[in-house]
Amino acid sequence: MQTFYDQSYSFRSPVTSADRVLVAVQKAIVEGDIAAGSKISEAGLAKQFNVSRAPLREALARLERCHLVERTPNAGARVVTLTYEGLIALYQIREELEGLACRLAAEQMADDEIDALSKLLEQHLENQRVREGESYYQEAGDVDFHYRIILASKNQYLINMLCDELYFLVRMYRVQLGMNGPRVSRAFDEHKAIITAIANRDGELADLLMRRHISASRKNIETKLQAHKEVS
């Protein structure tokens, strides 16, 4: 599938070995293969990926940039922990920035881009029906949907912040706490409404709908996080 990921920094094809290590560790953290809250050993990871510590440290710096690890001088790096406060803080910002992205997209998106996005959504709906219950496709589709709108905003800082700095953390919450049930089909409807608003060049409405969409998504994860806390 043709995506536009390469327009953002994190999704360019990895050219250097630091790039390769980055995407690998990123995936490992997001999917929980490297446990949340665990300490990261530079020597250990370097050995594991057959690189020296130099490119690994470069990767760590970028992981810090997208809030997946926290580093303290002379003490090393830890994988972040998923907390209620962090989730709220993260989604507060997403509401503002993605709302803005929608407003800008409604103004700047070309007609054929809107058509393409609309078709993409239909396609996702098909996939969803076929692969009922498998949340992976929904996840990828949702990400793709949000990405396209963000890229359509044409604001380089907005693109950088959302696609490179925040989205991996968003995915980490989703992957590790899950998203399922009736929320999935509702998300589709909300996506459709947003596209309609953009197609009508109604930036204000698109903004509002996106904020609600994200707010609803947050509430869904909130309940999961609550359940998760009660267990542990």
Add this chain to the structure above:
Amino acid sequence: MQTFYDQSYSFRSPVTSADRVLVAVQKAIVEGDIAAGSKISEAGLAKQFNVSRAPLREALARLERCHLVERTPNAGARVVTLTYEGLIALYQIREELEGLACRLAAEQMADDEIDALSKLLEQHLENQRVREGESYYQEAGDVDFHYRIILASKNQYLINMLCDELYFLVRMYRVQLGMNGPRVSRAFDEHKAIITAIANRDGELADLLMRRHISASRKNIETKLQAHKEVS
């Protein structure tokens, strides 16, 4: 003067030599001592600061993080150039995020913090009267004002994005394009109105006023940038 800068990453006291190089190069870029658009030589800068290339590259990675340099793999780093489009994009985001910060501050700021900020503003007004025309103090005062509100939001991502990632670029536009004239005294009035709204716990109004304040600031710099372009 007691500031709260140490709560954000960029303003912690430099412990490692990479930290020292970072703040030095940051200042040099913001103040134009390293020209905008110029290429950065790793070996050259390393020699200039008497460090090896390792900590310098760490510093470069952080400079990229705060959008002061742009790196391309195997080709090196360039200092960013100040453009009209970049200014608009930057301030679009500031409006959203600092508006949010104001809303959160109005909800979460302690009464004595509000008093302190109010007193700080009076103090700035005094300094402003004494040192008429010198924009440095105004600059520092404005930065301090915005910082306190951002920190009061208690949102770690918001604090990180605004204080660590965007503010150096904002300062670069201000320092290199200047801020002066009647805008200075108006900014004071706008600051006062914002504090009043926060003191009244009116988050919605504080949000609106901050957006307007930033919008006005943007317009001011826009004209400077236009004049600057016509010359060159």
Add this chain to the structure above:
DNA sequence: AACAATCGCATTGTCGACAATTTAAGCACT
């Protein structure tokens, strides 16, 4: 003279070793 390919130089990416700092284990002491 314009263009293409090749070569050489400069710059960036990576490595392994050393220095500095933190952490924790061991020991003395209360």
Add this chain to the structure above:
DNA sequence: AGTGCTTAAATTGTCGACAATGCGATTGTT
């Protein structure tokens, strides 16, 4: 037993050298 100090191991920060890549000049061809 618990607490504080001392010391050793482990980890991070830094360095200088080498490898790989990109850029520019030179040369040869049309």
